[in-house]
Structures are given as structure tokens and as C-alpha cells.
Amino acid sequence: MKNILLLILLAFSGQLLAQSSDPNLGIIPAPVSVKKLAGEFRITPETMVLTDSPNHLATQFFANYLKKKGLGGSITDINTIAKANRSMKNAVYLTFDFKGDLPAEGYEISVTGEHITLKGRDAGMFYAVQTLIQIIDVNNPGYATVPCAEIKDYPRFAYRGMHLDVARHFFGVDFVKRYLDLMAAYKLNNFHWHLTDDQGWRVEIKKYPKLTEIGSKRAQTKVGNFKGNDSDLFDGTPYDGFYTQDQILDIVNYAHDRYINIVPEIDMPGHSVAALAAYPELSCVPSATYEVMQTWGVSDNVLCPSETTFKMEDDILREIMELFPGKYIHIGGDECPKKAWKASDFCRNMIADSGLRDENGLQSYFIGRLEKFINSQGRSIIGWDEILEGGLAPNATVMSWRGEKGGIAAAQLGHDVIMTPGSGGMYFDHGQSKSTQEPLNIGGFAPLSKTYAYDPIPDALNSEQAKHVIGVQANLWTEYIPTPAKAEYMLLPRMLALSEVAWSPKSAKDYKNFLEERIPKNLAMLESEGYNFRVPEPEGAKDTTVTGPQFKVELKPLVAGAKIYYTIDGYMPGATSLPYTQPLLFNIPAGKYMDFKCMEITPGGKSSIATDIRMDNTGK
Numbered sequence: 018m019k020n021i022l023l024l025i026l027l028a029f030s031g032q033l034l035a036q037s038s039d040p041n042l043g044i045i046p047a048p049v050s051v052k053k054l055a056g057e058f059r060i061t062p063e064t065m066v067l068t069d070s071p072n073h074l075a076t077q078f079f080a081n082y083l084k085k086k087g088l089g090g091s092i093t094d095i096n097t098i099a100k101a102n103r104s105m106k107n108a109v110y111l112t113f114d115f116k117g118d119l120p121a122e123g124y125e126i127s128v129t130g131e132h133i134t135l136k137g138r139d140a141g142m143f144y145a146v147q148t149l150i151q152i153i154d155v156n157n158p159g160y161a162t163v164p165c166a167e168i169k170d171y172p173r174f175a176y177r178g179m180h181l182d183v184a185r186h187f188f189g190v191d192f193v194k195r196y197l198d199l200m201a202a203y204k205l206n207n208f209h210w211h212l213t214d215d216q217g218w219r220v221e222i223k224k225y226p227k228l229t230e231i232g233s234k235r236a237q238t239k240v241g242n243f244k245g246n247d248s249d250l251f252d253g254t255p256y257d258g259f260y261t262q263d264q265i266l267d268i269v270n271y272a273h274d275r276y277i278n279i280v281p282e283i284d285m286p287g288h289s290v291a292a293l294a295a296y297p298e299l300s301c302v303p304s305a306t307y308e309v310m311q312t313w314g315v316s317d318n319v320l321c322p323s324e325t326t327f328k329m330e331d332d333i334l335r336e337i338m339e340l341f342p343g344k345y346i347h348i349g350g351d352e353c354p355k356k357a358w359k360a361s362d363f364c365r366n367m368i369a370d371s372g373l374r375d376e377n378g379l380q381s382y383f384i385g386r387l388e389k390f391i392n393s394q395g396r397s398i399i400g401w402d403e404i405l406e407g408g409l410a411p412n413a414t415v416m417s418w419r420g421e422k423g424g425i426a427a428a429q430l431g432h433d434v435i436m437t438p439g440s441g442g443m444y445f446d447h448g449q450s451k452s453t454q455e456p457l458n459i460g461g462f463a464p465l466s467k468t469y470a471y472d473p474i475p476d477a478l479n480s481e482q483a484k485h486v487i488g489v490q491a492n493l494w495t496e497y498i499p500t501p502a503k504a505e506y507m508l509l510p511r512m513l514a515l516s517e518v519a520w521s522p523k524s525a526k527d528y529k530n531f532l533e534e535r536i537p538k539n540l541a542m543l544e545s546e547g548y549n550f551r552v553p554e555p556e557g558a559k560d561t562t563v564t565g566p567q568f569k570v571e572l573k574p575l576v577a578g579a580k581i582y583y584t585i586d587g588y589m590p591g592a593t594s595l596p597y598t599q600p601l602l603f604n605i606p607a608g609k610y611m612d613f614k615c616m617e618i619t620p621g622g623k624s625s626i627a628t629d630i631r632m633d634n635t636g637k
Contacts, residue, residue, distance in 0.1 A: 041534075042151075042166060043152060043534070045516060045539050046203065047535075048169070048170035048521070048525070049171060050167075050170070051167075053164065054128070054166055057164050058128050058133055059160050059162055060083070060088050060163065062088055062089040064083075066090065066091065066093065067110045068094065068110065069094070069095055069111075070111070071094045073111075073142065075111065075142040075145070075146050076092060078143065078274075080092050082150060088161055095110070105132040108132045109133040109135070110135065111145075111146075113138055113139075119171065121141075123169075124136060124137035124148070125169050126145055126148060126168040127168075128163050133163060140206070140276040141171075143201075147203075148168060148170065151202075151539070173520060173523075174487065174488040176435055176487045177490075178205065178209050178280070178435065178437070180208075180209035181211065182214070182494045183211060183217075184215075184284075186496075186500075187219060187257075187258030187259070188501060188504065192504070193268055195501075197271060197277055199508070203516035205512075206277055206278060207278050207279075207345075208277050208280065209280045210280065211494075212282060213282070213283050213288070214291065215291060216310045216311075216313070217258070218233050218259065218291040218292060219259045220259060220262075220337070221262050221265075222336050223262065224333075225332070228291075228292060228295045229259045230295070232291035232295040233257050233291070235257070235310065238252050239252075240252055278343040280347050282347035283330075283337060283349065285330065285383075286383050287315070287320075287351065287352050290309060290316050292320070298325055299320050299329060300319075301360070301361040301363060301364060317356045319358070321364070322379060322382065322386075327390075330387065334394075338396060344396060344397055345397055345399050346399070348384065348391075349401060350384055350401050350404040355377070358376045364376070367379065378407040380406060381406065381409075388410040397413075398410065401415075402415050402422075402427070405423055405426060405427060409427065409430060409432060417437060418492070419438070425475050425477050428486060433487045435486075435488050435490055436473040436489045437489065438471075442463040442464070442471050443468070443489070444459075445492065445493045446458060446459045446461075446493060447459065447462060448460065449463065449511070450462075450464060454626040454627065458497050459496055463511070465510060466532075468514040468515060469517065469526070469531060472518075474486055489515070501549075502549045510540060510550055513539060532556070533556055536576075537577040540552075540553075540619075541579075544623065552575075552576060552579070552619055552623050552624060553576070553625060554625045554626060555573060555617045555625070556573040556574075557572040558615050559628055560629050561631070562631040566606075567602065567603065568602070570602075570603070571600045576619045579619045580597075580618055581618075582616055583597050584614050584615075585612065587614075590614050591616065605633070607636070610631060610633040610635055611631075611632045612631050614628065
């Protein structure tokens with residue numbers, strides 16, 4: 018028993034040593050520069066928060082954090098203190114007014130045994146606070162500790178995006194705010210809000226109330242995979258939901274306070290069946306009846322490029338721009354079949370009268386009309402890479418999702434580009450492993466390692482063209498994500514990898530350090546905040562077959578405080594199975610095999626999928 022206890026203590030001390038040796042101090046995304054120093058600073062309820070900008074958003078955010086943790090949080094304006102009395106001992110000093118330059122959104126942090134100093138301006142100070150929060154250890158009675166260090170940091174890309182589809186499945190205001198909190202914590206600054214699609218219209222437009230009265234509701238929803246034996250099954254349950262304009266404004270303000278810009282998407286001319294169900298006159302066959310789609314995929318029913326459509330779209334976009342103050346309006350432009358246009362006398366005549374080449378040229382004309390109007394309001398458009406078809410609108414930014422080809426072409430033409438390819442691990446509705454234990458998803462394969470490895474700058478671009486790649490984004494489409502818990506499961510921990518792709522310099526990226534030293538700490542922190550996530554399989558465990566007479570199994574949990582359980586009898590492991598506490602050695606008799614199955618379970622009861630290592634000495 019004493020030997021087992023000693024082994025457990027040694028393993029625990031080894032974990033602590035590994036954490037303390039982390040060159041990045043557990044910070045995600047990895048900073049540009051971290052210089053570790055000896056010692057620590059203690060935050061107590063008596064610690065002062067001194068600042069030259071007491072009403073700044075970042076100052077208030079930090080003070081509220083300290084109050085939440087029971088660590089004081091009162092703010093003192095340093096300008097009200099006589100210079101002779103400005104002792105920096107036992108103080109956290111947030112300074113916005115300092116000499117010297119920092120890159121946009123950059124910051125510096127200095128932690129000594131006597132004080133903490135944060136330097137930054139606007140978003141830079143906010144991100145300094147986010148980094149400081151990550152390195153504060155609050156697991157102490159009545160105080161918190163911060164390791165002494167010097168940190169200098171700034172982002173690689175200006176646009177760091179995360180997307181949420183609320184058209185296929187609707188997510189309420191509280192969840193959207195939780196989503197924004199996550200983004201802010203990991204320095205993502207653009208929330209792409211996919212508000213409309215064939216399966217639902219989710220934003221109130223006061224001039225056209227039927228968009229939500231009719232377009233936000235579908236009679237039922239498809240069950241299971243898009244293909245297969247269940248392809249014609251439906252749940253028989255009416256589904257609806259939309260945001261009022263007051264709710265939209267509340268969320269916009271919430272995002273603003275976290276330095277997040279919201280990019281609203283009104284998808285057109287395709288993916289517009291919900292709008293057609295409300296206003297059939299927008300179609301090329303106004304006499305037809307349209308229903309909000311109950312299944313997924315692409316519909317042949319699209320907006321007709323008529324003056325009726327353009328007038329209504331202009332009116333809708335006016336209201337959208339009143340709600341969303343950011344630079345960008347996303348107009349979709351993807352997956353627009355041309356069947357309805359080819360069958361339309363109006364469209365054929367329009368192509369001929371306007372000297373357009375074909376229906377692709379008509380789509381370009383459609384996008385160009387929208388862009389001209391949006392530009393006239395002082396805004397810019399973003400569209401999916403299909404807007405390249407038929408010729409790109411003059412000032413459009415391209416979001417490259419069908420691989421990198423569209424983004425490369427746009428950058429070579431001098432257009433700004435946001436890379437978001439599904440092939441690069443940027444589609445978070447894809448499966449996180451190939452195991453049948455994964456929940457229902459749209460398919461594809463985007464494990465954490467693939468997301469982390471993505472580089473938004475393609476080799477095909479020269480240095481000048483590469484400057485047009487302004488950022489990167491990951492997308493969470495929700496055909497198979499009906500609940501907040503599943504949304505968080507599909508989002509985390511891949512969003513942490515995205516943040517490092519978007520923020521950290523390439524030279525700072527280290528997947529082993531990210532996975533084994535920083536992910537465990539951050540997932541434990543997220544669990545303490547009530548977030549759901551996919552628990553990574555223990556390090557050293559994967560589905561495989563190994564051959565021979567003897568095998569050594571060495572595992573490490575990837576959530577701080579988690580435990581590993583295993584079986585060797587072929588049954589699924591769980592909390593009642595054997596606990597893994599030290600490396601194991603197995604001897605397999607000739608002609609026999611053994612299945613070693615293991616699972617990681619977090620302190621909060623979340624479990625990883627089970628992995629199976631078949632140890633085979635049959636000689637077959």
C-alpha cells in the first residue's frame with residue numbers, strides 16, 4: 018500500500034513539475050514572448066487595483082472578475098493619489114497612458130513579488146486582462162497567486178473569427194452570450210452570426226413581419242443522418258425561434274464590451290426558402306407555395322433577381338445595418354443552384370438585356386447590386402467563395418470554405434480573404450474522431466490536431482498577396498447540433514486550437530506543449546465554469562493493434578484532475594473499472610490476445626470515448 022501511495026505522489030509531483038516547466042505558463046493562445054521569473058505575487062482582498070482609466074471596459078471587467086472570486090476588486094484612480102504616495106506594493110496597475118508603441122491589440126504584463134503591471138490600449142488591455150486571468154491560481158484559501166513573469170504579446174491576424182449557425186437550430190440569448198464569453202477569453206474578435214437559411218429566419222425585420230411570423234417556423238425536423246435508412250424520418254414536432262431587435266441590440270452591446278464585432282449573415286440568393294415561404298413574390302414563380310425546409314441540403318428554390326427582390330433586400334439590410342454597427346455584412350452567396358433561373362423567362366431576358374454571359378454572370382450581378390447598396394451605407398460585404406463565380410464584386414471580402422482555392426484566387430486579385438476551409442479542420446460540425454462512439458455529426462474528420470496544424474497563409478501566395486489574408490475562422494453549422502450542450506461539445510476544445518492558429522506566431526506553436534501542458538489546465542478551468550466539452554482521450558491511448566508477447570502501457574490524462582479507468586476483459590470501462598495509477602506491463606501468452614480499453618473521467622464526471630488497444634500474440 019505504501020508503495021502504491023508513493024507512486025501516486027510521485028506521479029502527482031511529476032504533473033506539477035511539468036506544469037511549472039511550461040514555457041507558456043498555461044496560456045492559450047501562446048503569447049509572442051514569455052519570460053519566466055522566480056517567485057509569485059499574491060492577490061488578496063486588500064490588493065489595490067490602480068489605473069489611469071477607472072471607467073475603461075477592461076478595468077471594469079477585471080474588477081468584476083476579482084469580485085466574483087472574492088478577491089476585492091475596488092478600483093482606485095491613480096491620478097487622485099499624490100505621486101509621493103503611489104506605492105506599487107500589493108497592487109495591480111492597469112496603465113493605458115504610457116510611452117512607447119505596441120502593435121494593434123498588443124499588450125505587456127510584468128509580474129513581480131510586489132505588484133503586477135499591465136500595459137495596453139483598448140482591446141490590448143482587455144486581452145492583457147484575459148491573459149492575466151488565465152495565469153491566476155484561485156485554488157487557495159482567501160488569496161490567489163500569479164507566477165512572476167514578463168509577457169509581451171500581439172496577434173498574428175486582425176480577423177479572428179468564430180461562426181454560429183442559428184438557422185438550422187436556434188440558440189437563445191443566454192447561450193449566445195456564453196459563446197461570446199468563450200471567444201473573448203481566447204482572444205477571438207469576430208462573431209459570424211448565421212441568422213437566416215432555408216430552415217429558418219431568426220432575426221426580426223419590422224418592415225417585413227412575416228419573415229418571423231412564417232419564416233422562423235418549420236413544421237418538423239429531419240431525424241438522423243441525411244442519408245441512410247432514416248432519411249425519410251421526421252420528428253413531427255413544430256420548431257421555431259427568433260431574436261427580437263431588442264435582443265439583438267443587447268447581444269451587440271454585450272459583444273462590444275468584450276471587443277467582439279458581430280458579422281451578421283443574411284444568406285442570398287440561395288439558402289432563402291424561409292424568406293420565400295414568407296414572401297413568395299421574391300421567387301421566380303410567385304404563384305407557387307413554399308414551406309420552410311424540414312430537412313437539410315440545398316434547395317433549387319432561390320431568390321429571383323427582380324426589382325421586387327432588390328427593394329426588399331435593401332429594406333432588410335437597412336434594418337440589419339441599424340442593428341449591427343460593424344464594418345462587415347455577410348451576404349452568403351454560396352450554394353445557389355441555377356435551375357430556377359434557367360427555367361425563368363425573366364432571368365433569360367435579363368441575362369440577354371444586360372449582356373451577361375450566363376447564370377453565373379447573373380449571380381455576380383446579384384452580388385454586385387447588394388455590394389453597391391451596402392457600400393453606399395459605408396459598409397463592406399463578405400461572401401462565401403462562390404461569389405467569385407461570374408466575376409467578383411469590386412470591394413468584396415471572400416470567405417474561403419471550399420478548400421483554399423477560392424481564397425488564393427481572391428488574394429491574387431487583390432481582395433481581402435478570410436480562410437475557413439473545411440479541409441483545414443475549420444468546420445466544427447465535423448467528427449472529432451473516427452470512433453462510432455462520437456455523437457451524430459455531419460461527417461468529415463476534424464480532430465484537434467488537424468485544427469491546430471492549419472496555417473491560413475497558403476504556400477501559393479507570395480508575400481504581397483499573403484497580406485490580403487486578413488484572418489481565419491472556424492464554423493459551427495448546426496444541422497446535427499440541437500442543444501447548447503452538444504454545441505459546446507463540438508466547439509471545445511477545438512476552439513482553443515483555433516485561437517492559437519489565429520493569434521500566435523508560427524514560431525510559438527507547439528502541439529505537444531499545447532496538448533499535454535496547456536489543454537489540461539484550460540479544460541479544467543472551463544469545467545469549473547460550467548462548460549461542456551469533448552474530453553480528449555488520455556495521452557498514449559488510441560485504437561490500435563500491437564503484436565508481440567509483452568506490452569507496456571503509459572498514459573496521462575489531458576484534463577487536470579481527471580482519472581483514467583481501464584478494463585482488460587473486453588467490457589467498456591467506466592468509473593467502476595480499474596483505476597490507472599502507474600505504467601502497466603502485460604505479458605500475453607502465445608496464441609492469446611487481450612483488449613486493453615481505457616477512458617478518462619474528469620472531476621465533473623465528463624468522460625472521453627473509450628479507446629481499445631488490442632495486444633495480440635496469436636501470430637496471425
